[in-house]
Amino acid sequence: MTTPSPTHKATLQAPTGTRDFYPADLARRRFIESAWRAASVRHGFDEIDGPTFEHLDLYTIKSGDGIVSELFSFSRSGGEKPYALRPEFTPTLARLFAARAPQLPRPTKWFWQSTCFRAERPQRGRLREFLQWNCDILGSEDRAAADAEIIAVCVDLLSALGLTPADVTVKINDRAAVAQALAQAGLTGDPTPGLVLLDKRAKLPEPEFARHAAALGLDLARFDGLMAHAADQCRAALAGHTIDNPAFASLSALAANLRQMGLSAWCAVDPSIVRGLAYYTGMVFEVIADGERAVAGGGRYDNLVELFGGPPTSAVGFGMGDVVLSLLLTEKKLMPDDRAIARALGLAPHAFVLPNGSPEAESALVATVAALRRAGLHTRRSYKTTRNVGKLLKEAADSGAHFAVILESDQEATVKDLSTNTQWPARVPLASLPTQLKPPASA
Amino acid sequence: MTTPSPTHKATLQAPTGTRDFYPADLARRRFIESAWRAASVRHGFDEIDGPTFEHLDLYTIKSGDGIVSELFSFSRSGGEKPYALRPEFTPTLARLFAARAPQLPRPTKWFWQSTCFRAERPQRGRLREFLQWNCDILGSEDRAAADAEIIAVCVDLLSALGLTPADVTVKINDRAAVAQALAQAGLTGDPTPGLVLLDKRAKLPEPEFARHAAALGLDLARFDGLMAHAADQCRAALAGHTIDNPAFASLSALAANLRQMGLSAWCAVDPSIVRGLAYYTGMVFEVIADGERAVAGGGRYDNLVELFGGPPTSAVGFGMGDVVLSLLLTEKKLMPDDRAIARALGLAPHAFVLPNGSPEAESALVATVAALRRAGLHTRRSYKTTRNVGKLLKEAADSGAHFAVILESDQEATVKDLSTNTQWPARVPLASLPTQLKPPASA
Numbered sequence: 001m002t003t004p005s006p007t008h009k010a011t012l013q014a015p016t017g018t019r020d021f022y023p024a025d026l027a028r029r030r031f032i033e034s035a036w037r038a039a040s041v042r043h044g045f046d047e048i049d050g051p052t053f054e055h056l057d058l059y060t061i062k063s064g065d066g067i068v069s070e071l072f073s074f075s076r077s078g079g080e081k082p083y084a085l086r087p088e089f090t091p092t093l094a095r096l097f098a099a100r101a102p103q104l105p106r107p108t109k110w111f112w113q114s115t116c117f118r119a120e121r122p123q124r125g126r127l128r129e130f131l132q133w134n135c136d137i138l139g140s141e142d143r144a145a146a147d148a149e150i151i152a153v154c155v156d157l158l159s160a161l162g163l164t165p166a167d168v169t170v171k172i173n174d175r176a177a178v179a180q181a182l183a184q185a186g187l188t189g190d191p192t193p194g195l196v197l198l199d200k201r202a203k204l205p206e207p208e209f210a211r212h213a214a215a216l217g218l219d220l221a222r223f224d225g226l227m228a229h230a231a232d233q234c235r236a237a238l239a240g241h242t243i244d245n246p247a248f249a250s251l252s253a254l255a256a257n258l259r260q261m262g263l264s265a266w267c268a269v270d271p272s273i274v275r276g277l278a279y280y281t282g283m284v285f286e287v288i289a290d291g292e293r294a295v296a297g298g299g300r301y302d303n304l305v306e307l308f309g310g311p312p313t314s315a316v317g318f319g320m321g322d323v324v325l326s327l328l329l330t331e332k333k334l335m336p337d338d339r340a341i342a343r344a345l346g347l348a349p350h351a352f353v354l355p356n357g358s359p360e361a362e363s364a365l366v367a368t369v370a371a372l373r374r375a376g377l378h379t380r381r382s383y384k385t386t387r388n389v390g391k392l393l394k395e396a397a398d399s400g401a402h403f404a405v406i407l408e409s410d411q412e413a414t415v416k417d418l419s420t421n422t423q424w425p426a427r428v429p430l431a432s433l434p435t436q437l438k439p440p441a442s443a
Numbered sequence: 444m445t446t447p448s449p450t451h452k453a454t455l456q457a458p459t460g461t462r463d464f465y466p467a468d469l470a471r472r473r474f475i476e477s478a479w480r481a482a483s484v485r486h487g488f489d490e491i492d493g494p495t496f497e498h499l500d501l502y503t504i505k506s507g508d509g510i511v512s513e514l515f516s517f518s519r520s521g522g523e524k525p526y527a528l529r530p531e532f533t534p535t536l537a538r539l540f541a542a543r544a545p546q547l548p549r550p551t552k553w554f555w556q557s558t559c560f561r562a563e564r565p566q567r568g569r570l571r572e573f574l575q576w577n578c579d580i581l582g583s584e585d586r587a588a589a590d591a592e593i594i595a596v597c598v599d600l601l602s603a604l605g606l607t608p609a610d611v612t613v614k615i616n617d618r619a620a621v622a623q624a625l626a627q628a629g630l631t632g633d634p635t636p637g638l639v640l641l642d643k644r645a646k647l648p649e650p651e652f653a654r655h656a657a658a659l660g661l662d663l664a665r666f667d668g669l670m671a672h673a674a675d676q677c678r679a680a681l682a683g684h685t686i687d688n689p690a691f692a693s694l695s696a697l698a699a700n701l702r703q704m705g706l707s708a709w710c711a712v713d714p715s716i717v718r719g720l721a722y723y724t725g726m727v728f729e730v731i732a733d734g735e736r737a738v739a740g741g742g743r744y745d746n747l748v749e750l751f752g753g754p755p756t757s758a759v760g761f762g763m764g765d766v767v768l769s770l771l772l773t774e775k776k777l778m779p780d781d782r783a784i785a786r787a788l789g790l791a792p793h794a795f796v797l798p799n800g801s802p803e804a805e806s807a808l809v810a811t812v813a814a815l816r817r818a819g820l821h822t823r824r825s826y827k828t829t830r831n832v833g834k835l836l837k838e839a840a841d842s843g844a845h846f847a848v849i850l851e852s853d854q855e856a857t858v859k860d861l862s863t864n865t866q867w868p869a870r871v872p873l874a875s876l877p878t879q880l881k882p883p884a885s886a
Contacts, residue, residue: 012501012538012752015526018494020539023553026490041790042816044823047469051461051572052495052528052558053515058455072496072526074517076562083458083515085495095455096463107826110466115495119519129494140826145809152813159817261813309455347484366588370595370704373485374602380487383550383583 017128024338029131031341032161032322032329033113036133039157040111043149045135048110050092056082058091061307062279072119072128085117088319089134090304097138098310107140107314109149127323133157136317138305143314144250147283147300148257150316154287154296155266157320162334168295170263171270172285175299177230177248178274185223187216192278194218199274227271238264254283279304283316289328296320339400350377351437352396352418353405357387361407368407368430375434403437460571467781472574474784475604475765475772476556479576482600483554486592488578491553493535499525501534504750505722515562515571528560531762532577533747540581541753550583550757552592570766576600579760581748586757587693590726590743591700593759597730597739598709600763605777611738613706614713615728618742620673620691621717628666630659635721637661642717670714681707697726722747726759732771739763782843793820794880795844795861800830804850811850811873818877846880 014020021029040047056073071084086092089112097104113133120126135153140146151170158168178198179191187194197212204212213220230248237243237255246252251269258267275284275297284299298318305313329335342348353369355361365381372379380399382392389406396404397418404416412427415437428436457463464472483490499516514527529535532555540547556576563569578596583589594613601611621641622634630637640655647655656663673691680686680698689695694712701710718727718740727742741761748756772778785791796812798804808824815822823842825835832849839847840861847859855870858880871879 012541014494014538015496015498018496020494020535020542021492022539022543023489023491026492029492030490042819042821044792044821046466047473048466049464049469049472051457051463052560053458053461053572055458072517072519074515076515092463095457096465098455099463100465117495129496142826148809152816156816257809260809262810262817263813349487366591366700366703367705370706373595373599374705376485378485378487383585 015128017126019127019129027338027341027345027347028326028335029322030345031336032325033131033133034345035157035161036111036113036320039153039160040113040133040135043109043135043153043156045109045111045153048093048096048112049114050089050096051086052115053083053085054092054095056084058095059084059087062091062094062304070119072117087118088116089114089132090136090301090317090319091308093134093136093317094304094308094310094315097313097315098305098308101139101305101310101313104139107146108138109136110138111135131322133320133322134317136315138313138315140314140316143282143300143316144253144257146314146316147254148261148263150298150318151258151267151285152261152263154298154318154320155263158266158287158295161325161329163328163332165265167328167332168266168287168289170267170285170287171273172234172251172254172267172283173269173271173273174248174251174254174283175274175280176282177251178227178271180248181223181226181230182218184226185219187218195274198272199276201272224271231269231271234269238267240264250282275299285318287320289324293324293328295324295328342400348378349380349399349401351379351403351405352399352401353379353381353407353413354389354392354396355382355387355407356389356414358409360410364407364410364430368405368413368433371430371434372405372437377434377437405433405437458571460569462570462572470781470784470788470790471769471778472765473788474779475768476574476576477788478600478604479554479556479763482596482603483556483576483578486552486578486596486599488552488554488596491536491539491555492557493532493539494529495558496526496528497535497538499527501538502527502530505534505537505747513562515560530561531559532557532575533579533744533760533762534751536577536579536760537747537751537753537758540756540758541748541751544582544748544753544756547582550589551581552579553581554578574765576763576765577760579758581756581758583757583759586725586743586759587696587700589757589759590697591704591706593741593761594701594710594728595704595706597741597761597763598706601709601730601738604768604772606771606775608708610771610775611709611730611732613710613728613730614716615677615694615697615710615726616712616714616716617673617691617694617697617726618717618723619725620694621670621714623691624666624669624673625661627669628662630661638717641715642719644715667714674712674714677712681710683707693725718742728761730763732767736767736771738767738771785843791821792823792842792844794822794846794848795839795842796822796824796848796850796856797832797835797839798825798830798850799832799857801852803853807850807853807873811848811856811876814873814877815848815880820877820880848876848880 059067071087073082073084075082115129116132117129137146137150182191182194193216201209230251233243233246234251234255237252238259243252273284273286279301280299281302282300286294287296289295296318300316302314351372355365369379369381382395393404402419404418406414408414412429415424415428502510514530516525516527518525558572559575560572580589625634625637636659644652673694676686676689677694677698680695681702686695716727716729722744723742724745725743729737730739732738739761743759745757794815798808812822812824825838836847845862847861849857851857855872858867858871
């Protein structure tokens with residue numbers, strides 16, 4: 001066996017850009033994961049999962065060879081093709097849907113939550129391993145309804161965590177509407193160069209952007225005017241007005257659906273939202289916190305399932321990571337403290353058992369704890385050697401337990417309800433403790 | 444964009460040895476994970492997690508360079524040391540404990556459940572990516588009590604899933620006892636060669652085994668006699684007899700603890716259990732189903748935390764994978780059906796909303812579903828275009844929903860309790876549906 005040496009120092013830390021989760025860290029992560037899961041289930045999504053690594057090709061089919069440098073890839077000898085850790089789940093989702101498309105319901109509503117990996121140089125807020133939540137609706141012919149349902153589950157999660165429209169805005173756009181406005185403003189042929197340019201708009205100096213737009217034959221004032229008109233119409237639809245002959249029908253239909261769902265206050269059309277990824281085909285959206293940080297993003301991708309060998313399939317979805325969301329909750333003081341998280345996750349002990357200091361009580365400790373656990377009760381005990389009952393009761397209270405069970409002998413115990421700080425009037429025979437300390441109704 | 448071609452066929456399947464989880468598959472996996480988590484929490488373990496990949500060195504420190512060929516390893520340019528997907532969690536656990544040993548409680552009780560990876564050639568029952576559950580107790584000076592607690596949480600999981608001592612046996616041994624017997628039977632010096640030989644005993648022809656034993660100077664009859672005596676003593680301790688001057692004190696103390704916990708029927712001492720991994724230092728055990736398949740295994744590893752730069756630390760733990768356990772539950776008809784799993788996991792819909800076929804009812808569908816979900820109720824709806832209420836009610840029943848909500852207009856609904864197949868006597872105004880369809884008590 002090797003002895004640890006100074007050269008092992010780096011080995012004995014988590015790789016840069018990954019995280020260790022001690023119990024309190026993991027409880028905060030599980031709190032977010034549990035909120036993600038609950039929102040998904042409430043909205044009728046079914047959970048799926050796939051391999052942590054896929055054939056490298058699966059990612060280049062969707063994103064081109066440019067993605068390879070962002071992937072952790074590896075090979076095995078013996079003629080196996082190279083693999084890569086998943087940088088996102090959508091290719092796996094498209095693969096799963098394509099493989100069983102004829103048997104799957106219409107629509108298919110799937111959610112997924114697990115880890116993704118990016119091989120970029122680690123920097124602040126950018127991890128190499130992070131958690132991601134996805135919801136997707138595939139095969140729905142009513143695109144505006146499916147788009148609205150995707151936005152609804154995302155907003156419901158934010159709302160369930162205590163965020164409000166004062167904290168976050170769902171900024172919505174539609175690539176089809178943008179393409180239509182680009183064409184009306186003079187761009188001929190494939191709208192892609194126009195979309196690519198618009199995606200860079202916020203980062204380019206205005207004169208440079210205008211020069212590029214002119215080179216594409218684009219009348220910028222006309223384009224901006226058309227999009228402003230579309231946004232106005234959507235604002236009116238979100239406010240409950242009926243739009244006759246909407247200039248951009250799909251955006252207006254989406255706005256009408258969002259209004260029916262009671263989501264008007266959360267949503268705004270923003271013509272500047274384009275989203276770089278090339279595969280979006282219609283609605284795109286980002287959830288923006290405090291005017292700048294993207295908490296979630298997604299959109300419609302009607303060509304992807306076909307690209308993976310399936311039938312032409314309507315598809316819309318979004319992804320949300322844990323890092324920005326956690327920062328936001330912490331800043332807004334919406335991340336509960338450790339004790340509240342333990343309660344929310346059902347992790348608070350039901351009983352905490354301690355002996356009163358006598359050898360008889362001591363001798364009953366192991367069997368009593370085992371019997372309570374066998375009855376399904378989350379039971380902790382003191383492992384301290386002290387016989388100071390006051391100290392042990394403090395340990396019980398610190399554990400967040402509902403009941404302290406003080407063994408008075410090898411026959412009976414005193415029960416103290418720590419949630420009300422009251423002691424039961426009569427001692428309880430040890431044999432009837434499991435029935436008397438009934439599990440909570442939810443167990 | 445690339446068009447799928449015959450060469451993409453392999454790409455469009457999960458890599459060999461990994462799994463796709465469609466909703467029913469994932470629900471079965473979540474059922475097992477949820478049982479693992481519940482048993483861990485009941486027994487007072489706190490959950491931790493670490494990176495999916497670690498520095499490759501972390502695994503060679505524990506297991507030597509021989510493990511490298513079994514790992515999925517990969518490198519990045521720019522002077523970063525190589526990484527490997529975790530083949531097991533114990534090195535990460537030891538790293539986490541060593542890094543914060545002074546601040547951590549004594550004992551520290553941790554559990555972990557997630558995926559592990561092995562780069563071996565895939566074969567039946569051996570996957571390249573699989574789920575693993577670990578429980579570990581670190582820093583307990585009462586080794587027999589900690590060993591018994593580790594066995595207890597493992598047995599509690601098996602019992603909670605419906606397995607009994609007729610299905611599985613916890614076969615226990617103690618490397619310290621084996622080393623003592625080896626020494627008494629003539630082996631001088633380091634006991635390792637004797638342990639290595641014993642680990643191969645079941646696979647070697649008896650004459651060959653005897654030859655190797657003789658070469659080590661071992662009196663095999665004497666060794667077997669000593670171990671049989673130890674097993675007899677433990678059997679007596681498990682049956683409640685007090686053993687004076689036990690020949691193998693640690694095994695007898697463990698047996699006494701197991702008896703106090705009510706676990707005697709599950710456990711047997713088996714001198715043939717050695718477990719190949721070199722790092723065990725005391726108690727070792729395997730849970731054996733139907734006399735042959737190992738469902739779980741573990742033991743005491745008092746040197747490992749020190750090897751990772753921490754203080755000398757008592758440590759004991761075990762691991763259980765999902766593959767053998769799932770097969771066993773299925774064979775024993777203990778894997779619930781899809782509907783029962785959905786109920787157990789809280790995935791059954793609370794309400795299923797369908798319009799009665801009228802345009803007014805149709806127009807209220809989106810808003811009603813959104814309002815129920817906002818109230819926290821798991822709500823599904825029909826997306827079918829049929830107006831045949833009978834067909835839609837069948838869809839509601841097939842979903843496993845508790846209530847069918849039949850929209851009668853844009854003002855009211857009929858509620859049908861599908862769990863009792865009774866209809867509520869009066870129609871319900873849509874606005875009061877969220878309060879009248881109260882969430883279950885556990886929500």
